[in-house]
Amino acid sequence: MQKMIQATLLLTTLGFSNTVVPSDHSDIKITIYNDNRAFVNDVRHVEVQKGEQKLVYEGVPSSVITQSVIPTFSGLQTALYSQNYMYDLISLSSMLQNSINKTLDFYTNGKNPRLSRGVLLSVNPVMIQEEKSGHIYSLERATQVIFDTIPETMITQPSLVWRMDAQKAGTLDIDLKYLTSGITWKSDYVLNLHKGMLDLRGWITVKNDSGVAYENAQITCLAGEVNKVKSDNQYDKRRMYKARTLMAVPVPAVKEESFSGYHIYKIPFRETIANKQQKQIRFIDKKGITYTQYGVAKNHYFENYKEQKLHFTNTIKFENTQANHLGISLPKGVVRMYQKDSSEQTHFIGEQRIQNIPEEESVTLSLGKLFDVVGEKKITKYSAKKRYKNVETTYSIRNQGKEEVLLKIEENIPTYGEHIRVETTCKGQCSVKKKNAFVREFSIKLKAKEKYEFTSEFEVNY
16 A cells, blocks of 8 residues: 555656556566675566556665666567656655745744745745735744645655657566665674684675665675776766666576676575665685694894894684685685683684685784794894895794794895895704795794794895
8 A cells, every 4th residue: 555655646746647667576686796886687577558658667776876777678569768867855855945936835833823825935944925915934844834746856766767658558577777886795704713723604794775675686796896987976867868788697506606807606595685784694604624823923124223022923824725624715804713712711812804815825814912922133243335235133032821832933135136145043943934035934833931042144235
């Protein structure tokens, strides 16, 4: 009944008695991007009359990008002449704004108001010039105004209005495609650490501020940076458009897969996304992922200072491979990490934002600063001349905790040269790996209450 009232009001508003294409029983497919945009493919069916008429397509979001709207008609032979996007919604304020300089009824102020008629002059405050006396009244309340009709440009909800011609009466199939802003998605991860293994659960969070609900929609989320043209904010939402055809976004099997240089995540069931709603849908649930945990410090400063403290970041690293019980492209998002203590109580231990991580790549996450590992670095040899530099650094580190730790020091030589000589006293429980010509990584295992000291020297001619 409510739908019939709204449809009648909308048709009366538009000044004709033609067909409303309601949003009930539509088949919606929606691809959501993580840049505040979505591509909607909405298929509906409606009974139309023969001849020239107007169709009113309800349920279009207020944030629709009108230049992207593409309707395709099938089932009947039709000709589409024009398309309008109607978005000026009925409200007391908008009714007043659209009635300025028009004659309407109103109640005067006071305990015994009388019904009169006059021309609306302004809205704030509401001022009316009475027809008979010519007096100008400043009304106490906007609700004292009585409207004769609804302004022709106003409707009950944003809608597309098509002027078209049908060769005969019957069922018309409408396939509507458009882009809209106001919808976005992001991924959130929950990572539970165990001894040597971790569990990873991922959630897709969809946020809908587009202005309409999407009932029983088939949802696809696309991960990746899709190029878009910057808006000049000069949209004319009443502009006319010719109908064209466009291929719909492919509907693949229910799974994560590569797609045109991106990755798509097809939700395996239909969902309703209400307006002003955030919906969370689980899309990853992996267990038994092996990882390594270590502390890492970086040194890229080699000037002639005295002594500086070393701070180690508590880090975990695991491989995003099927062999490691994972092997799925991870869209960017926030990873929140948890771990149980000896009494099985769970604690939050850190979080980090990640960028898109493809399959077969390493995932490195920082939990925070290590509490029990302390150390210093000190320049013990320094010689700098024109096109020459020779620096020796002594590293002293201590594990004051109760468990063995793996520590890494990444040394970035801050220069380029024709000849580079490097030396170190790192040995035994300390190993060194050359990551590239200017970066070395030292790995040191320290037992509880153990300390270690070594030197690293480089000589550069450039």
